[in-house]
Amino acid sequence: MTDSKHEEANEEHNVHVSSSNDVATSTSASALIVSATDKAGMEGIDRTKIDAIILRESGNSNFMKQQRKRDAAVDERIAKMKKRLDDHMQQNGGPQAWEDAERRMQPEIDRLIKKRKRLSTCVVVDMDAFYMSCELLSRPDLNDKPAVVGGGMILTSNYVARKYGVRSAMAGWIADKLVEELSNGKEKLVHVPSNFDLYTKKAHEVRSVLGEYDPKMRAYSLDEAYLDLEPYLSLRLGRGLKHEEVVAALSAAEQSTIDEEEEDEDIEGEKDDGDSKPSAENKDASLDYLSPDAALKATTTIVDEMRQKVFEATGGLTCSAGLANNFMLSKIASDLNKPNGQCIVGPTNKEILNFLRPMKVRKIGGIGRVTEKTLNAFGIKTVQELYDHRTLVQFIFAKQATANFLLQRSVGWSNSDLNSKDEEEESMGQKGISKERTFRAGRTWGEVNSKLEEIAVALSGAMLRKNLFAHTITLKVKLATFDVLSRAKSMARGVYIQSSQEMIPIVSKILSDLKKEHKGAFNVRLLGIRCSNFKEETDSRQKQLDAFLVKKPESIPPAPTAPDTVSFPKRSDVHDEDETNQTREQNLALSPYHQKTVGTSSPPVRRHVSSPRPSKATAAVSLPADEAVCPICSKVIPGDNDNLNRHVDACLNAGTVAKLVGESNKEVDQRPSKKRRVLEDFFA
DNA sequence: ATACATACC
DNA sequence: TACTGGTATGTAT
Numbered sequence A: 001m002t003d004s005k006h007e008e009a010n011e012e013h014n015v016h017v018s019s020s021n022d023v024a025t026s027t028s029a030s031a032l033i034v035s036a037t038d039k040a041g042m043e044g045i046d047r048t049k050i051d052a053i054i055l056r057e058s059g060n061s062n063f064m065k066q067q068r069k070r071d072a073a074v075d076e077r078i079a080k081m082k083k084r085l086d087d088h089m090q091q092n093g094g095p096q097a098w099e100d101a102e103r104r105m106q107p108e109i110d111r112l113i114k115k116r117k118r119l120s121t122c123v124v125v126d127m128d129a130f131y132m133s134c135e136l137l138s139r140p141d142l143n144d145k146p147a148v149v150g151g152g153m154i155l156t157s158n159y160v161a162r163k164y165g166v167r168s169a170m171a172g173w174i175a176d177k178l179v180e181e182l183s184n185g186k187e188k189l190v191h192v193p194s195n196f197d198l199y200t201k202k203a204h205e206v207r208s209v210l211g212e213y214d215p216k217m218r219a220y221s222l223d224e225a226y227l228d229l230e231p232y233l234s235l236r237l238g239r240g241l242k243h244e245e246v247v248a249a250l251s252a253a254e255q256s257t258i259d260e261e262e263e264d265e266d267i268e269g270e271k272d273d274g275d276s277k278p279s280a281e282n283k284d285a286s287l288d289y290l291s292p293d294a295a296l297k298a299t300t301t302i303v304d305e306m307r308q309k310v311f312e313a314t315g316g317l318t319c320s321a322g323l324a325n326n327f328m329l330s331k332i333a334s335d336l337n338k339p340n341g342q343c344i345v346g347p348t349n350k351e352i353l354n355f356l357r358p359m360k361v362r363k364i365g366g367i368g369r370v371t372e373k374t375l376n377a378f379g380i381k382t383v384q385e386l387y388d389h390r391t392l393v394q395f396i397f398a399k400q401a402t403a404n405f406l407l408q409r410s411v412g413w414s415n416s417d418l419n420s421k422d423e424e425e426e427s428m429g430q431k432g433i434s435k436e437r438t439f440r441a442g443r444t445w446g447e448v449n450s451k452l453e454e455i456a457v458a459l460s461g462a463m464l465r466k467n468l469f470a471h472t473i474t475l476k477v478k479l480a481t482f483d484v485l486s487r488a489k490s491m492a493r494g495v496y497i498q499s500s501q502e503m504i505p506i507v508s509k510i511l512s513d514l515k516k517e518h519k520g521a522f523n524v525r526l527l528g529i530r531c532s533n534f535k536e537e538t539d540s541r542q543k544q545l546d547a548f549l550v551k552k553p554e555s556i557p558p559a560p561t562a563p564d565t566v567s568f569p570k571r572s573d574v575h576d577e578d579e580t581n582q583t584r585e586q587n588l589a590l591s592p593y594h595q596k597t598v599g600t601s602s603p604p605v606r607r608h609v610s611s612p613r614p615s616k617a618t619a620a621v622s623l624p625a626d627e628a629v630c631p632i633c634s635k636v637i638p639g640d641n642d643n644l645n646r647h648v649d650a651c652l653n654a655g656t657v658a659k660l661v662g663e664s665n666k667e668v669d670q671r672p673s674k675k676r677r678v679l680e681d682f683f684a
Numbered sequence B: 001a002t003a004c005a006t007a008c009c
Numbered sequence C: 001t002a003c004t005g006g007t008a009t010g011t012a013t
Helices: A005-008 A047-058 A062-090 A094-115 A130-138 A140-144 A161-164 A173-184 A196-213 A230-238 A243-261 A280-285 A292-315 A327-336 A347-356 A369-377 A384-386 A390-396 A399-409 A418-428 A445-466 A499-519 A539-550 A604-609 A643-654 A656-666 A678-683
Strands: A122-127 A147-149 A189-194 A218-221 A223-229 A320-323 A342-345 A432-438 A472-480 A484-488 A523-534 A626-631 A636-638
Touching: A047 A173, A047 A432, A062 A094, A062 A390, A094 A399, A122 A196, A122 A292, A122 A327, A130 A140, A130 A147, A130 A196, A130 A604, A140 A161, A147 A161, A147 A223, A161 A539, A196 A223, A196 A243, A196 A292, A223 A418, A230 A292, A292 A320, A292 A342, A320 A327, A327 A342, A327 A347, A342 A347, A342 A418, A384 A390, A390 A399, A432 A445, A445 A499, A445 A523, A472 A499, A484 A499, A499 A523
Parallel strands: A147 A189, A320 A342
Antiparallel strands: A122 A223, A122 A320, A218 A223, A432 A523, A472 A484, A472 A523, A626 A636
């Protein structure tokens, strides 16, 4: 629910929503409870007991009431969809349209199947119980007590806590109750406050290993990354290079790609013996000779090595991996042998379908609780059924994009190319930025308003750091009832804002209007502000300035937070039953590769991690590593990012320049590619 | 363009 | 005693 997704995202793939059996109409309270099926360690404690406690403790909370309300709304929508479908089929053209749709889909299906990547080189790496595992490195004593990371909301739990049904996304007080009751008061749940600096540091250790295998690796969160091993494989196997040589070659190739983009010139030279100058052309060709079987074996071994290196580089953190010929499949596979395991899905259509067909549709990334429920209501629970009822699906989901997405997934097709994703996302840039804050309901109106201002200042600071100017601002309010309201306001044409001074009057007005128009108590528990519709940046000179202003030289790419679950290094062999699901777990031996590529010019690894690149034609102008220039007052600010941020906030609060910025920004520039920009004037 | 929902980690 | 936060995108109007 709020998020069974948290669990699902982790290795608890046995998690289910208890309502899923009951097609279409469950609104019962139990429908809202998510619980774990018996994983190892659950013996002795009854799952129904866990469910009962959760229900008793939280069943009457405002939160749960809201959940039930939403659940009812979903049921209502499903009912409407059914009716619409019936009506459609009653019409004259109905049945005919059905057949037409069926016929139209077939070529698309064939096309997708033909398009599959030849080898299973797409890898999803997922850290095991990441936050908790990080903590356990320095707190081994917590291994035998029930412990979690997080207070009010649990981010991750250790193995002992999971025995009591404690899992991520659970409210802290419920978790406490579970442990207390189920241990008959003998145990008490330990809460470890989250320490994101630590997790970020560990994540970078992980990424520096993964980046050796694919410099284009994408980090989706602190604990999860996507890689394509094809270039690595073609050098290691096709060219017979050693790991270190491959790493050097990949990194050189990546570097030269970047330099090309940046219109720089030669870089190569002594990176490696002139031999290893790989790059795009030879990588596709060089694996052609490799049989799928041999490739599976080799890839499995290499990913095992890679995970071993992650273990070593992090001082003992384990991860799991999934391998397949696209990322949808790898993602599912990465979950199957958690913790500390991996799973490879063979590249043939037959293997893919055997792997996928029995899966619950919920396993598919992008299908959440609601979509699952909707599909279930139409008799679709597994991927097999999703495929069998593909025509029905076309009719249920009005939006073609959605129906198409489901069709693709039902035949096991998804993106397998990190680069294309790269371009898509990168060319589009960030779409919005927001800050929100939950607090205890029942504040005075004055307090609520000052919260709002705090949020505006924080958001403004973040926008300043990223040099973003927004055309639209949205206020989000969550009431004590958990009802969520939002109101957006767009500026006049060509007007963009960034400073908190500009935001505050707008959102304050929206807030008071909302309060007026809302019937019933207006007891606020959360406020959020979102800014979107950013001003386009098209001028490359401007971009250089932006890079100068915004980029602190080696600032680490910020990664969104992510929770996790279970822990437990049990490098055991695996539940590898069915023939399609080849789980290996093997050669623990190996890895003569311990030390790294010498001077390690591995910065390129980071480039692709998460933050939007300044983009082409922009060489980041460098500053001394521990200085930055305040874009407001132009002073050089020594110290780290925090220091800069503090200064910038102070500057903003001083209000002086903010006013200036605001003024000039209000000038109308009708064309998207207008050069004039405020800050440019400051620095030109 | 706006409101609200869904999904993801 | 009290169920997160940040971002993107879909759906409906």
